[in-house]
Amino acid sequence: MLKDITIGQYFPGTSIIHKLDPRVKIVIVAMFIASLFFVTSFWPYILVVAFIGTIISVAKLPLKFIIKGLKPLMFIILITFAINLFLTKGEVLFEIGPLTITKEGLRQSVFMALRLVFLITGTSLLTLTTSPIALTDGIERLLSPFKKIGLPAHELAMMMTIALRFIPTLLEETDKIMKAQMARGADFESGNILSRARNLVPLLVPLFINAFRRADELATAMEARCYRGGEGRTRLNELKFRSRDYVVLFSMVVFFGFIISTRYLVI
Amino acid sequence: MIIQLKNVNYTYNPGTPFEKKALDDVNLEVNEGEFIGLIGHTGSGKSTLVQHLNGLMKPTSGEIIIDGKSLSDKDTKMKEIRQKVGLVFQYPEHQLFEETIYKDIAFGPKNLGLSDEEVDERVRNAMELVGLDFETLKERSPFELSGGQKRRVAIAGVVAMKPKVLVLDEPTAGLDPRGRDDILDEIRNLYEKENITIILVSHSMEDIARLVNRIFVMHKSKVAMTGTTREVFSKADQLESMGLGIPQITKFMRRFKSLGHDVKDDVLTIEEAKEEILKYLRSNRDA
Numbered sequence: 001m002l003k004d005i006t007i008g009q010y011f012p013g014t015s016i017i018h019k020l021d022p023r024v025k026i027v028i029v030a031m032f033i034a035s036l037f038f039v040t041s042f043w044p045y046i047l048v049v050a051f052i053g054t055i056i057s058v059a060k061l062p063l064k065f066i067i068k069g070l071k072p073l074m075f076i077i078l079i080t081f082a083i084n085l086f087l088t089k090g091e092v093l094f095e096i097g098p099l100t101i102t103k104e105g106l107r108q109s110v111f112m113a114l115r116l117v118f119l120i121t122g123t124s125l126l127t128l129t130t131s132p133i134a135l136t137d138g139i140e141r142l143l144s145p146f147k148k149i150g151l152p153a154h155e156l157a158m159m160m161t162i163a164l165r166f167i168p169t170l171l172e173e174t175d176k177i178m179k180a181q182m183a184r185g186a187d188f189e190s191g192n193i194l195s196r197a198r199n200l201v202p203l204l205v206p207l208f209i210n211a212f213r214r215a216d217e218l219a220t221a222m223e224a225r226c227y228r229g230g231e232g233r234t235r236l237n238e239l240k241f242r243s244r245d246y247v248v249l250f251s252m253v254v255f256f257g258f259i260i261s262t263r264y265l266v267i
Numbered sequence: 268m269i270i271q272l273k274n275v276n277y278t279y280n281p282g283t284p285f286e287k288k289a290l291d292d293v294n295l296e297v298n299e300g301e302f303i304g305l306i307g308h309t310g311s312g313k314s315t316l317v318q319h320l321n322g323l324m325k326p327t328s329g330e331i332i333i334d335g336k337s338l339s340d341k342d343t344k345m346k347e348i349r350q351k352v353g354l355v356f357q358y359p360e361h362q363l364f365e366e367t368i369y370k371d372i373a374f375g376p377k378n379l380g381l382s383d384e385e386v387d388e389r390v391r392n393a394m395e396l397v398g399l400d401f402e403t404l405k406e407r408s409p410f411e412l413s414g415g416q417k418r419r420v421a422i423a424g425v426v427a428m429k430p431k432v433l434v435l436d437e438p439t440a441g442l443d444p445r446g447r448d449d450i451l452d453e454i455r456n457l458y459e460k461e462n463i464t465i466i467l468v469s470h471s472m473e474d475i476a477r478l479v480n481r482i483f484v485m486h487k488s489k490v491a492m493t494g495t496t497r498e499v500f501s502k503a504d505q506l507e508s509m510g511l512g513i514p515q516i517t518k519f520m521r522r523f524k525s526l527g528h529d530v531k532d533d534v535l536t537i538e539e540a541k542e543e544i545l546k547y548l549r550s551n552r553d554a
Binding site: 011012062064065176177179180181182183184185186187201202205206209210 | 282283284318321323346349350353354356359361362363364374375378379410424425428
């Protein structure tokens with residue numbers, strides 16, 4: 001049940017998308033998110049869908065994975081849809097009791113729901129095609145110019161790497177402890193909110209104890225290998241821009257530039 | 268027959284690149300009162316199999332029948348199954364959470380909805396069975412104890428549910444020799460005194476040889492061999508090809524025999540070997 005969470009899950013592959021420099025991918029996603037907020041009409045969404053579709057097919061990602069990633073956020077999407085649907089003023093289409101649906105509301109709600117869906121899929125494409133290690137490497141390098149103003153880029157990246165590294169471990173552990181307590185008759189699935197929260201104690205206490213123990217062990221293991229932070233630290237795989245990275249980055253700047261410009265175009 | 272598995276299959280992450288078949292057409296039967304040893308290489312599917320026995324994992328296909336009740340039947344209550352089949356996980360001390368040892372052991376019986384007196388009785392009993400002194404330890408925190416003692420508290424927590432079948436997944440992993448012997452003695456004690464069926468997962472062929480009366484060998488997600496302890500350990504070559512082995516003393520006796528000494532080579536324990544060698548030496552002297 002816990003393993004169903006796909007958001008932030010890496011889907012291994014060898015496509016050009018997988019091989020792109022993570023910095024390029026991060027910048028593209030940032031541009032993607034920004035440009036989505038510039039879109040005011042429906043037709044640029046065709047370009048957005050084409051963009052997402054191309055990546056999915058080139059990276060050979062199974063569509064099931066993408067849809068599964070949307071599921072946990074379905075609730076938020078639905079709420080956004082409902083709020084926009086009922087609370088936008090304008091030309092009335094239907095009236096159901098106190099609720100009114102307007103033409104503008106219908107348009108707005110579909111538009112906002114689509115924007116959310118694109119936002120989620122777009123960002124999950126980054127994590128699906130980039131291994132967590134590459135991702136944090138990319139973030140570290142992108143943040144390193146800010147070291148001069150005191151931003152601990154390496155430490156932040158290291159913390160992220162460790163956190164990401166331990167997500168599967170913690171999930172596995174949660175699963176295991178849950179099962180162990182279920183074997184002793186614990187019940188995590190029924191009861192009201194209060195009793196459910198109380199029922200989590202047998203899960204959370206061991207989980208925290210183990211997490212602290214693990215953190216302690218990891219710190220010792222890092223010390224034992226003379227870890228002293230980022231200063232003068234070299235790495236096995238230096239990130240390096242290749243020609244394909246330049247080509248992709250340039251074409252994406254043009255592409256998203258165009259999407260942003262649609263806001264100001266009159267067609 | 269208390270446990271019966273029919274054509275049980277289980278696949279992890281079906282339909283993704285991480286797909287892995289963990290159980291492949293597993294058929295097995297366990298009778299009441301048996302002491303079963305479950306051996307197999309790391310990743311052979313033992314732990315997955317064990318979690319199917321009390322319904323923590325549901326087979327992808329196939330049927331599991333516990334004490335006459337099919338787990339795929341909607342009317343079967345999982346709580347009842349989990350009471351009948353007690354499962355002690357690997358490193359069970361990692362699941363302790365209560366302030367006192369008493370409360371931790373009482374967690375299972377309380378979940379069964381028993382009266383306070385009954386719970387009290389069961390905690391006392393369980394502590395005694397695993398060799399923990401009730402009066403001195405009941406109010407202490409489980410986190411103050413040594414590794415071996417913590418593990419006993421965790422085992423007591425399962426024993427207190429009075430299961431008909433007790434499944435132990437590598438109960439001696441990571442313990443020192445003393446702790447290991449103590450735990451194994453207590454398990455044997457449980458088997459003899461409480462008359463329950465035990466399934467023991469272990470990597471130690473010595474422990475298996477000393478304790479169990481029948482063995483299941485898992486290999487590459489299948490049950491590769493079943494038989495009495497002696498039958499299974501007589502197939503040393505086959506076991507070795509699966510990355511397993513036979514007890515040291517059995518190995519020794521086989522070698523001793525191959526050097527031309529007329530001894531039985533299917534001994535399982537040091538005591539047996541001693542008897543056999545003494546007998547052999549005496550017969551030599553007499554001749």
